[in-house]
Amino acid sequence: MDVSKSQSDWTKRIIGCAIKVHQELGPGLLESSYEMALARELELAEISYQRQIALPLHYKGENLDCGYRIDLLVEDDVVVEIKAVESLKPIHEAQLITYLKLAGKKTGLLINFNVILLRNGIRRFVL
Numbered sequence: 001m002d003v004s005k006s007q008s009d010w011t012k013r014i015i016g017c018a019i020k021v022h023q024e025l026g027p028g029l030l031e032s033s034y035e036m037a038l039a040r041e042l043e044l045a046e047i048s049y050q051r052q053i054a055l056p057l058h059y060k061g062e063n064l065d066c067g068y069r070i071d072l073l074v075e076d077d078v079v080v081e082i083k084a085v086e087s088l089k090p091i092h093e094a095q096l097i098t099y100l101k102l103a104g105k106k107t108g109l110l111i112n113f114n115v116i117l118l119r120n121g122i123r124r125f126v127l
Helices: 005-025 031-044 090-103
Strands: 049-054 057-059 062-064 069-074 078-083 107-112 122-126
Touching: 005 031, 005 078, 005 107, 005 122, 031 049, 031 069, 031 078, 069 090, 078 090, 090 107, 090 122
Parallel strands: 078 107
Antiparallel strands: 049 069, 057 062, 069 078, 107 122
16 A cells, blocks of 8 residues: 555654664563653654544444543554554554544554564554
């Protein structure tokens, strides 16, 4: 799928920030630690973001608060879902795709920090 230049640029910049976090902290921490560190790295790079965005489920004319939250929404454009798991599973990918649909966004990054080489823990999705 084709990613617009701006979305591609943002994902590259986000991945660059994630690599810095991984180089500094390594694997083995909680997801919340990586989320906070990545948020700080985005601040240092002067990239705007929001953390823990509520994501209601629209069902039969009502918005239901089911507790879904986007870890990071970068530049109001890219959904970032952070994991610290042994390996990414199809359910993690399905979760990000669902979040993209519910949020009405096209581009998302799934980043698993619990790997030796971060490039092995990154998946980019475009709807």
